[in-house]
Amino acid sequence: xxxxxxxxxxxxxxxxxxxxxxxxLHALGFRxxxxxxxxxxxxxxxxxxYKSVILIHGCFWHAHMGCRNFRIPKSNTDFxxxxxxxxxxxxxxxxxxxxxxxxxxxxxxxxxxxDSSSGKLVDTISKWLHHEVRIIxxxxxx
Numbered sequence: 001x002x003x004x005x006x007x008x009x010x011x012x013x014x015x016x017x018x019x020x021x022x023x024x025l026h027a028l029g030f031r032x033x034x035x036x037x038x039x040x041x042x043x044x045x046x047x048x049x050y051k052s053v054i055l056i057h058g059c060f061w062h063a064h065m066g067c068r069n070f071r072i073p074k075s076n077t078d079f080x081x082x083x084x085x086x087x088x089x090x091x092x093x094x095x096x097x098x099x100x101x102x103x104x105x106x107x108x109x110x111x112x113x114x115d116s117s118s119g120k121l122v123d124t125i126s127k128w129l130h131h132e133v134r135i136i137x138x139x140x141x142x
Contacts, residue, residue, distance in 0.1 A: 018056040021056060024119065039098060039101075055107045
């Protein structure tokens with residue numbers, strides 16, 4: 001199977017990291033919308049009551065610099081550099097549009113969901129939603 005075939009099979013919704021966060025939030029009593037197409041970038045999780053959105057970013061597809069789970073493929077390097085740069089620019093633009101529309105934005109990196117203490121991650125998100133902590137991005141496990 002070629003790299004192109006493998007990459008094309010990777011889904012953008014209902015990923016394992018996204019499901020982990022969704023299940024944890026639901027267990028804590030949070031209710032949310034998924035992939036709201038009426039908002040810039042169709043955020044993964046939208047919590048209208050808190051005027052907040054949560055973006056679950058895969059370390060590869062969103063170019064998580066410095067992360068042990070991200071590296072540019074050794075073949076077709078120029079293509080991947082351009083592709084990932086466009087993804088990063090799009091992410092920044094969409095976050096800015098959401099914030100300008102009055103939404104609070106939280107980015108959760110895939111590597112943060114790989115930790116065995118996923119309850120701690122969801123607890124941190126819960127505190128952020130209740131304005132108990134001020135975070136820009138959930139810490140990752142580099």
